[in-house]
Amino acid sequence: MKVRGVRGAITVEENTAAAVKDATRELLSRMMELNDIAVEDICFILFSATADIDAAYPASAAREMGLDMVPLLDVGQMAVQNGLRMCIRILMVFNTEKDHRDIKHVYLRGARVLRPDLIYSVAIDGPAGAGKSTVARIIADKLNLTYVDTGAMYRAITLKALEKGASRTAEIINIAEESSIEIKKGRIYLDGRDVTEEIRKPSVDQKVSKVACIPQVRQRLVKLQRKMAENYGVVMDGRDIGTTVLPDAKYKFYLTADIKVRAKRRYDEMLKKGIKTDLKKVEEELAERDRQDRERECSPLTVAEDAVIIDTTDKTPEEVVEEILSHIKRREKNVL
Numbered sequence: 421m422k423v424r425g426v427r428g429a430i431t432v433e434e435n436t437a438a439a440v441k442d443a444t445r446e447l448l449s450r451m452m453e454l455n456d457i458a459v460e461d462i463c464f465i466l467f468s469a470t471a472d473i474d475a476a477y478p479a480s481a482a483r484e485m486g487l488d489m490v491p492l493l494d495v496g497q498m499a500v501q502n503g504l505r506m507c508i509r510i511l512m513v514f515n516t517e518k519d520h521r522d523i524k525h526v527y528l529r530g531a532r533v534l535r536p537d538l539i540y541s542v543a544i545d546g547p548a549g550a551g552k553s554t555v556a557r558i559i560a561d562k563l564n565l566t567y568v569d570t571g572a573m574y575r576a577i578t579l580k581a582l583e584k585g586a587s588r589t590a591e592i593i594n595i596a597e598e599s600s601i602e603i604k605k606g607r608i609y610l611d612g613r614d615v616t617e618e619i620r621k622p623s624v625d626q627k628v629s630k631v632a633c634i635p636q637v638r639q640r641l642v643k644l645q646r647k648m649a650e651n652y653g654v655v656m657d658g659r660d661i662g663t664t665v666l667p668d669a670k671y672k673f674y675l676t677a678d679i680k681v682r683a684k685r686r687y688d689e690m691l692k693k694g695i696k697t698d699l700k701k702v703e704e705e706l707a708e709r710d711r712q713d714r715e716r717e718c719s720p721l722t723v724a725e726d727a728v729i730i731d732t733t734d735k736t737p738e739e740v741v742e743e744i745l746s747h748i749k750r751r752e753k754n755v756l
């Protein structure tokens with residue numbers, strides 16, 4: 421195994437022991453989770469804090485998290501004119517098989533400004549079957565960003581509504597407001613339960629556009645989506661990402677494809693999963709979903725003015741990925 425380092429930083433709003441420990445815990449957990457770091461693989465961790473933080477040692481939070489056998493050291497960050505205030509920085513050195521390009525450095529809250537070259541957002545919108553999630557996943561991996569499938573969040577609420585037999589709008593709004601939805605390593609958790617596979621059921625397909633039409637459901641999910649993008653760099657796909665969720669996303673793409681091709685892709689996907697269906701029926705359902713997504717009043721599917729439009733009808737996923745990366749490479753120096 422090799423020895424590699426991962427950097428992270430986070431800001432705190434107040435100089436209290438609770439704020440310092442909370443922030444340190446959040447940053448450390450995220451660095452370990454994103455880089456698959458086990459406690460026994462950590463060689464040592466260095467913490468620095470700016471001079472305006474003196475309520476607690478960041479390392480004490482690490483010890484409380486069970487890292488008490490890992491050598492930990494707190495140091496003062498050197499003061500630089502106009503430097504970021506109230507900031508905790510971490511350097512963790514660990515054993516890994518990963519290439520140094522695959523290490524995900526983590527800059528949370530106000531500390532995002534330290535590395536705008538690493539932390540930025542890519543919005544990918546378009547109709548069902550255009551290939552959004554296929555390419556978004558690959559791009560996130562290549563750019564070391566986190567993939568957020570917003571459709572999966574609408575699907576999770578729909579699944580819960582179906583399970584509870586909730587059909588009235590007020591009940592569905594309640595479900596959206598009370599449920600916890602998390603996305604970790606490409607899996608989606610609804611109230612702590614992994615529902616990644618279940619949300620792809622045909623019964624969810626049929627109801628999800630209706631649920632996504634409810635403004636209060638959208639408000640709640642959009643808030644969660646913005647929070648995710650605030651905390652880390654994301655590749656986010658959906659219908660309204662470039663227009664509503666992240667209008668300031670650094671990069672915006674709109675993928676589209678002929679409806680017949682999109683229907684065939686969905687049909688093949690269902691066959692692979694062992695779901696027997698009829699191509700004509702898949703096409704009709706897709707057309708109906710397109711209609712509902714485009715015609716709804718609240719954040720309908722539209723092309724953001726500044727989005728790059730890519731027609732994927734005659735392109736392979738690899739070609740689409742290349743095209744997207746070629747746009748991003750023009751402005752990002754860290755993209756290989």
Ligand SMILES: Nc1ncnc2c1ncn2[C@@H]1O[C@H](COP(=O)(O)OP(=O)(O)O)[C@@H](O)[C@H]1O
Nearest residue numbers: 548549550551552553554685689732735736737
């Ligand atoms: N460019 C492409 N060419 C051929 N098949 C594709 C392409 N992009 C995606 N697919 C396939 O089409 C299906 C739908 O793609 P997906 O990424 O889920 O679309 P979306 O997220 O836009 O609904 C998947 O089975 C995927 O493997």
Ligand SMILES: Nc1ccn([C@H]2C[C@H](O)[C@@H](COP(=O)(O)OP(=O)(O)O)O2)c(=O)n1
Nearest residue numbers: 548549570571572574628629632658659660
């Ligand atoms: N940001 C989003 C994402 C999805 N939706 C809606 C639109 C779709 O009908 C459903 C499901 O989205 P999803 O991307 O999972 O659907 P497909 O995989 O494209 O079939 O949710 C939305 O309204 N806004």
